[in-house]
């Protein structure tokens with residue numbers, strides 16, 4: 718594996734500022750390993766999609782692997798900050814992630830982030846391109862990760878500038894009640910939920926939407942058993958720190974509840 722900090726030299730300043738706290742965490746904490754999911758070129762410049770793995774304390778069973786994906790839309794940096802908060806907290810309190818391997822992708826759309834645009838530099842919304850033979854390198858790299866990382870769960874972090882509150886979507890073998898609702902309730906201590914009946918064009922109930930767009934970052938369509946999938950949306954117009962804090966609360970809740978759910982299911 719290529720260490721991230723060996724390939725990162727000469728990076729545009731803005732991207733380096735985003736990476737730097739993650740690299741510092743990986744340097745300080747032996748449980749955090751910084752690597753690269755993939756690299757591509759755009760307009761003669763090389764871009765990498767970084768991957769940080771947090772190895773939680775061993776529980777004597779194969780670890781639960783959960784992938785966290787931020788900045789698929791380049792103008793939604795709160796998710797990356799939330800992952801930075803999460804790793805910072807876990808480096809001090811690794812017991813919060815007993816039995817887990819967390820695979821963290823803070824920057825899925827580096828050109829979009831550099832340009833402060835939702836789309837990548839080629840003008841595409843990457844979150845409509847998955848599993849449709851997309852030629853965009855970011856999508857190909859992330860699809861390869863979704864195929865090979867053996868995730869038990871996939872969590873995508875987004876921010877919505879049309880929403881005044883938090884909301885989420887979940888699909889898969891776990892029900893909304895078991896993961897998403899408790900996570901939303903946990904984060905509602907920081908920011909309000911979106912209580913609208915229609916959220917982002919979909920029917921909503923207590924901050925949970927019942928459908929989502931096609932082509933979003935998600936596990937491969939025919940993968941069995943299917944990992945759980947959660948999308949967590951923060952209101953983009955409030956401060957980044959508040960969005961990140963709310964997301965971090967949700968992710969802590971998710972880790973605790975999913976572990977409990979698996980233990981319960983194994984005892985059935």
Ligand SMILES: [Zn+2]
Nearest residue numbers: 790793875876
């Ligand atoms: Zn988004």
